[in-house]
Amino acid sequence: MEFSKLLEERRSIRKFDPEKKVTADQIKEIINAAIQAPSWKNSQTTRYYAVVTPEKIEAFSAACLPEFNQKSAAGAALVVTTFVKDRSGFDQEGNPNNEVGNGWGYYDLGLHDENFILKARDLGLDTLIMGIRDEKAIREFLSIPEEELLGAVIAVGYRAINPDKPKRKTTDDILKIF
């Protein structure tokens, strides 16, 4: 898909078609796009945990998401994003390179996730990034080790609605040119 069209078409979707299921192969294709993202010294600390089987999705959603996100994500596969802490933005001795610390790990994860959601749309799929989720419950459900910090849960499915684009700021609002 043409890039500008892709940017315009991507939306956060809060109603998915329950009849159309996302496959593990589709998730793999999306993750392969996420991997192409840049990262601090190519440290590549982002990790993904994909829940794709319907029974597991249901159990995961009930245990790990607040009700409003459970409702929005119904019918979609759920992908948990994490990164290995204390590497991106850190030197060989394990000291942070600057004041951002593990913020660089979150930065890298965000770059991966942007590739993720755009690739999903490119494949005709849609996404909802969910930052409101139960960290402890997710860690336990998927046995995520303490070395990894949690990012968002991303719902991936087929849109059942076409929402309007939420208003955006203008370039004048956010850009200062010197």
Ligand SMILES: Cc1cc2nc3c(=O)[nH]c(=O)nc-3n(C[C@H](O)[C@H](O)[C@H](O)COP(=O)(O)O)c2cc1C
């Ligand atoms: C880090 C992050 C966390 C978000 N968390 C949630 C969430 O928990 N639930 C939700 O419905 N939307 C969530 N969103 C979606 C935003 O509300 C949405 O991206 C924004 O309103 C712009 O709409 P658009 O994605 O359609 O352009 C999140 C988005 C981001 C980037």
